[in-house]
Amino acid sequence: MESQKYFHKYLTKFIDLSDEEFNRYLMPVTKVRKFNKKDLLTKAGEVENFFNFICNGLVRKYYKKYNEEINTQISSEGHIIHSQESFHSRTPSEYYIEAIEPTTVVSITFEDLESLFLHSKKMEHLGRLIITYSLVIKDRWQIQLVKMSPRERFLNFVTKNPDMMQRVPQKYLASYLNIKPETFSRFKHLLRSHIKSIPV
């Protein structure tokens, strides 16, 4: 129940959604799933069947390039994570999705989501707003990768997500920010003096 309530609260960032509406439309299709640390939510090669909202925990999305894991998303509670391309196009996922911490997600299957959109214009509207929001985030990330130097990406990320430095293993963060692990360590030293110089 708590998990669904949290999801409901998240959705009201996009539209007004009464308890009655949430209970009618979303309650029947949401499913709470729990994962242990290191469990896979999605495997490469399988078609992603779930839309997931993280209620608590920490999850990463990555793909394998030769033997290296490249992280493309690291998300904590209050965020959406799934293999979108696979989910929407119904093709095998290129990505793995793995819990970094014990994690609880609220999930909706592709089939349920489609039928929700088909039966309610309001839900279709909500769906469009969420995908619009996701597209903007993806676009910002793309521009950041192209435009910012590794140093700028590092500072920008840790300033906005100070808690992530504690929660996420450094090698994942380095990969996510597309910074070499050695460079990442060096930047960490920078950070101490940098933070002191930022007025709070």
Add this chain to the structure above:
Amino acid sequence: MAVDKRNINPSHLALAYSYLQRFMPIGAEQLSGLIPYCEFREFRKKEIIVDEGEIDNYLNMVIKGLVRKYIKVKGNDKILQLATEGHVVHSEISFLTRSPSLVILQTLEPTVLVSLSFQKMEEALDKFPHGERLGRLILTNMYIKKDERRYTWMAKSVRERFLDYLTHHPHMLQRIPQKYLASYLNIKPETFSRLKHLSKTKG
């Protein structure tokens, strides 16, 4: 730039329908309900459609021609998108969040766009019966494209990116100056020439 709402070229209209039908199976008769919200805009070659710092007011689909979306990084242009017939192109963040554009949109060929202004889009989403669905499907498709492109950038080698692109878009080598293609694929111009030469000798 010429705006022509009333006297729409029938072939442009037919193309608009067929491209929209790729997103959603819907008859031309029903789609015609969307046309009053749209503008058909024509641009010459090398015209700037949206400049850095401007708020992009349009969602566009290319009817004819070619548009590049790029960003200036330390004096260099980095191409983020090359949009041809049937593709959706605009400055997404600027359009959706009503903030100054970080990217520049420029035509590389004489181009015709079918465009929805932000305000008309809001109206169409509300009043055109299939608006929400069509809007969601177009956005979903953009999202998939963006995800694919990101995957290609990060997971594939220079050589793979080159070969993949030319396999899927063989005609683009004729349409686009090589330096633009190299920038789009994030390949150094010298490397691009070498790869092109190699692919020719292999037949």
